[in-house]
Amino acid sequence: MLMPIFSLKLSMKIKPNKVTIGNYFGKYPALTCATNGDKVFIHTPHKISEANRPQSTLTSAGGDVNLLNINQKVSSICAGNLNPSLGYDVLMIGTDTNLVAYDVIQNRDLFYRETPDGANAITIGKLGAFQDPLAIIGGNCSIQGFDAKGDDQFWTVTGDNVCSLALVDFDKDGQKELVVGSEDFDIRVFREDEIIAEMTETEMITCLHPISECKFGYALQNGTIGIYERTSRSWRIKSKNHAVSIFSFDLNNDGVSELITGWSNGKIDVRNDSTGEIIFKDNFNSSVAGIVKGAYTQPENDQLICCSVEGEVRGYNPLAPSSGQTLMDINVEQEMIREMTQTKQTLLMELKNYQDKLSQSQRPGGTEELEKSASMIPVDTKVNCELDVNTGNQEFPGHVVLTISTNNDTIIRAVTAFAEGIFDGESHVIHPHINKVSSSLKMPLRLQKDIPVDAHLKVLVGYKNCSHFHVFEINCLVPRFAMYIFCQQLTVPEPEGFVKFTINDRIQRVCIWINQNFLLKEPVQASNNLHLSFLSMHNQTPLVLTMDPARQVIIKTDDLDVAGNIVQSLATYLKIDDLNVTAHFPEELKALNVLIEKVDGLNSMRQTLTANIADHSNLIRSMVVRAEDTRLIGDMKTMKRGYIELYNLNRDLVRDYNIRCNNHTELVSYLKQVNLVIQKASRLRVGKYKTQVVTLCRAAIKNNNISALVKIITTGAS
Structure with missing residues (x-):
């Protein structure tokens, strides 16, 4: 069992996976959590001087706990060294509509940014070749990076809503890559805005955390946890409970970080990063809310800190190194004993089977009976x-x-x-x-x-x-494209949409790729021209692949996603680093036009509603003052009329707010579809052209330049 070095009971409940820790007060780290009432509390066990204690909107909740009123649903929080010149950490708070960078000591917002795509996950650190740290926000199919001034330095799109983020040196080049987990069951690795790896899982990825260099841990919604080393999964286990939080910490002091998991049933387990075997474990009486590390009660000595949803906080110190037998030696011995016991049981069962057969064959007629059995x-x-x-x-x-x-x-x-x-x-x-x-x-x-x-x-x-x-x-x-049936002749018209590009490889290599990735009764033989027709069993739509002697490849399909999958698979097989294409998808572009028109209309309505709500709020404030004045002077008739007008105005204000909420929900839905189209269009290209499409599409949308957007998707250039 894992024995805590300290245990605290805070008077507030904590939201699951909304826990972080930051050095806002110099050397004193403070535990920061979101509560069920959409407030954020900051707790440190140390006494902070009055000069450094936050004031104003931070109201004391007893002892060293201070509350920050957010007045919106908190979707993510993270603390980190966003501005190295400050000398202390900055608190990032994300909601469904905006992002706040908060300076705890100075009690002021460093910046406030609207994020229409939401902020489902936040991480802070250096990404790729960026010189300064970024606050990286994962939202509705999009990822944004803000610097210390709040300037948007990084933007890209991904396949679905982002659930988790982690910065990992994935390729051991000394620079951090961004690992993104999303609702479409995919883990994607971005080198800045270029996808360099994709791993598909069986459920939504809820948690990601770096372990060491190119290793990172992951957790799925179905209770699966595990570790990847680059694109290879080292191990995984599955539980009937849900993993709320994962973390890495060298708890047994052997120089290697272990994977710490907090579960929905209150269990905490510490697993070996190589084998997944449990080293330590502990239990809370309620679900775990989050796991962090910091010098919480002992300056300059990092501790593992675990929180439950009921507000219980426990801290664990790493084991002190000893000259005798280490914990790892004990674990190795126990593992050897367990394996040898299992082998013994298997051999005993096999021996019993042979003895039964031998005794049966020695009886009269036993050989025939044995053959019949x-x-x-x-x-x-x-x-x-x-x-x-x-x-x-x-x-x-x-x-x-x-x-x-x-x-x-x-x-x-x-x-x-x-x-x-x-x-x-x-x-x-x-x-x-x-x-x-x-x-x-x-x-x-x-x-x-x-x-x-x-x-x-x-x-x-x-x-x-x-x-x-x-x-x-x-x-x-x-095979990857097993759900496509080869047809000698299509019974439906050929698709209007197509992707066209030229490669430097021979037609024989393309034939080998086709034989490996499609289910064919007979392998495709190379000739001067290639023309193959398939029918998708997903939606009964046609797919046509052609290649001529000039090495021009044409992929005909009306599905932008299918075209992107084929381009990426072929480019990976042929080891193509950079590839631009000419694309034509009239139905997709027509739908994109409609989407952008709806987004523009909703944005205009949103601005109008925001202005109306602000006007109504100001009017309500002045009417409340006038109504109170009439009450004080005893003019009850005027007071009654004033409160009736106030009631009607408040009703209009609530109505406008509900309309604005519905408007926001609809806007987020359309923005997601727009981001998905951009992501699909980028997958038609490889390398620098893939990154270029994302950047140019975003600029065209910002400038509301629909014709440029269509040209970018079609040609890959503005």
Whole structure:
């Protein structure tokens, strides 16, 4: 068990995952949390001098706790050294509509910025080649970076709403990359505004945190936690509870940070960063709200600080180094004992099976009885996997069929498949009735996204009357574009939309890429011209791939997302660093025009409503004063008339506010769609051209230049 060095009970409840710590008072760190009442409290166990104690809007809540009134729903908070010249940390507070940089000591806003895309996550630090630290904000499909003056220094788009951010030296080049987790189950790594890596998970990514250099921890909404080292997953575990917060801290003092996880059931566990084994654990009586580190009670000695939603705070010191046996030695011994015990149990079970077979064969007629029980299978038994496509019908949509079969008369009793992004969960079991078992079994696979899937299968093989089965473990790779059926001739018109570009590779290499990424009954053979037609089983839309002797590639599809996926996959295979294209997607551009017109209309309405609300607020203030004056002089008739007018004006004010709220919700929805179109358009390009499209599109939207926006999406240049 993990033993706390101190425990505090604060009088306020804490919002989950809204916890940070900052050195606002010089060497004294202060715990900062958002409360359920949308206030932010700042607590330090040290006595701060009156000269340094925050005043005014910070009101004391007893002891060393001070409250900051936000009056809006707090969506994220973060403290960090945004302005090194100050010599202390700045508190960043994000809401659904704005971002505030707050100087706690001076009790003033350093800057206030409207963020129509929201601020779901905040991190502070140096990104890439930027010289100064940035406050990086993740919102509605967009990411922004503000400097200490509040100037917008960085902007890019991502695939969905941002849930979590982390700065990690992903490629060990001495500069930090931005790791972004979003609602579309993807983890993306940005080198400034260029995506250099993407990892797809099985659920929404709720937490990210750097571990060491290119290692970072992650948590999913379904209770999965784990660690990535670059694009390779080191390990992961899944719990029935939800991981509220993850952190890294060297608690056992071995020079390597461990992954600390706070769970929704109040459990805290410390796991080895290489194996995922639990080293320490502790429990709160309520859900964990957040985990941070700082010299909270002992100056210059960092402590691990854990908070619960009920306001309980516990601190843990790292273990003191000793000259004798270390904790890691004890853990290694325990791990060896556990592995050897497990091996012993497996060998004993196997020995018992052999003894049962031997005693059965020694009885009269035992050999025949043993053969009839069919506990053993032929030594040359193999399990084969084949993939095919099924066009489906109205009742059962098109899907990929995985056929698992044996090479003899043995039967398949059950199959357990482990794969991400295919099943409702991460595994699927097929266990046919005993009367329906055979030597082959079909498993339908419905892929929601165009991503390659590595399915791990455990197949139970034996005979119908046997009591023990042999387990075959095999891997089956489902190609990225398996949900596209090859057609000799399309029965529907060819798409109007297309992407056109020229490459320096031979047509033979493109054919190899097609054979690896599509499910084809016969491999494509290289010739002078390439013309292939497919039909998507996602939405029954056509896809046409062509390449001529001049090495010009044309991808015809009306789906901007599909075109981007194909361009990115082909560029990765051919190792193309920079690629610009000519694109034509009339339906997408028409929809984008409509979206931008709606955004402009909503922005105009929003400004009008804001002005009306401000006027009504000023009028209400003056009317309250006049009504009180009439009450004091005893003019009840005028007072009654004044309060009736005040009531009507307040009702109008509430109505305007509700309209403004609905306007904001609608505006956020349309802005998300606009950002998604920009992100899809950028995926049609590779390298510097991909970054260029995002930058130019943003400038065109700011200037309300629709014609320039269309040209940028079409040609990649303004």
